[in-house]
Amino acid sequence: MCRPAFYTIAYEINPWMDLNNPADHRNANRQWQYLYNLIENSGADISLIEPVKDLPDMVFTANAGLVYKDSIILSNFKHRERQGEEQYYAKWFSDLGYKRHRLQAGISYEGEGDTVFYKNIILLGYGFRTDLAAHTHIGEIIGKEYISLELIDPHFYHLDTCLLYIKPADLIVYYPEAFHPKSIEIIKGLPSKILQLSKEEAHLFVCNSVNIGMNLIVFKCPDTLYKKLEEFGLKIISADTSEFMKSGGSVRCMVLRLS
Ligand code: ARG
Numbered sequence: 608m609c610r611p612a613f614y615t616i617a618y619e620i621n622p623w624m625d626l627n628n629p630a631d632h633r634n635a636n637r638q639w640q641y642l643y644n645l646i647e648n649s650g651a652d653i654s655l656i657e658p659v660k661d662l663p664d665m666v667f668t669a670n671a672g673l674v675y676k677d678s679i680i681l682s683n684f685k686h687r688e689r690q691g692e693e694q695y696y697a698k699w700f701s702d703l704g705y706k707r708h709r710l711q712a713g714i715s716y717e718g719e720g721d722t723v724f725y726k727n728i729i730l731l732g733y734g735f736r737t738d739l740a741a742h743t744h745i746g747e748i749i750g751k752e753y754i755s756l757e758l759i760d761p762h763f764y765h766l767d768t769c770l771l772y773i774k775p776a777d778l779i780v781y782y783p784e785a786f787h788p789k790s791i792e793i794i795k796g797l798p799s800k801i802l803q804l805s806k807e808e809a810h811l812f813v814c815n816s817v818n819i820g821m822n823l824i825v826f827k828c829p830d831t832l833y834k835k836l837e838e839f840g841l842k843i844i845s846a847d848t849s850e851f852m853k854s855g856g857s858v859r860c861m862v863l864r865l866s
Pocket of ligand 1: 721
């Protein structure tokens with residue numbers, strides 16, 4: 608994770624960001640700390656990367672890259688505004704001895720934000736941030752088969768904003784409207800339990816949640832959905848991420864899984 612020391616809305620690179628709707632610094636720090644404590648109390652070990660001035664979106668570490676075993680595939684950010692983050696993630700992982708991979712310049716890939724580990728394969732998003740051309744390389748580097756899913760709604764510009772796989776429940780939670788019809792068919796065919804979200808639920812970034820075992824950390828979850836998720840055996844824990852929603856990110860964006 609990365610402390611939101613320099614977090615602010617400094618540019619607009621997705622439809623949620625609005626320079627006229629600034630983030631409240633104190634509140635953002637409070638919300639981040641609450642999330643940090645929740646994750647730590649759930650039993651996870653957390654490593655931190657030092658925040659850097661003028662890189663406000665570094666708090667969204669899910670976009671640093673994709674960690675697989677002892678390797679990191681570093682992101683090539685689509686937008687110039689975030690490209691400055693790349694060197695800091697590269698150094699952090701190299702200092703810890705990770706094998707580093709990077710796609711060739713010109714092919715964009717935004718890490719775990721566009722990648723979901725699913726059973727023995729990976730699901731990769733494309734359409735807004737990650738290029739389709741990146742998928743073959745990602746599959747080759749980590750030696751897994753992959754399925755490409757096309758995103759079509761700019762509000763759901765990363766795969767982790769509209770699809771969540773909760774492994775211990777073998778449950779896929781997704782928002783169909785965010786996907787191209789061909790991709791919806793693919794998702795429907797996956798051999799897991801599937802829960803579809805309504806527009807209202809999806810816009811609360813319910814898919815952008817983090818599970819630690821059967822505990823699911825979500826921003827906001829309407830009562831009806833809460834009940835449905837509980838029926839799958841999940842325990843719902845809420846964490847207010849309203850300050851980060853102003854940047855188009857929630858719980859999952861702020862965490863990069865290392866193992
Ligand atoms: N403002 C950031 C961006 O537009 C938010 C990133 C959210 N991250 C995520 N994994 N969905 O890049």
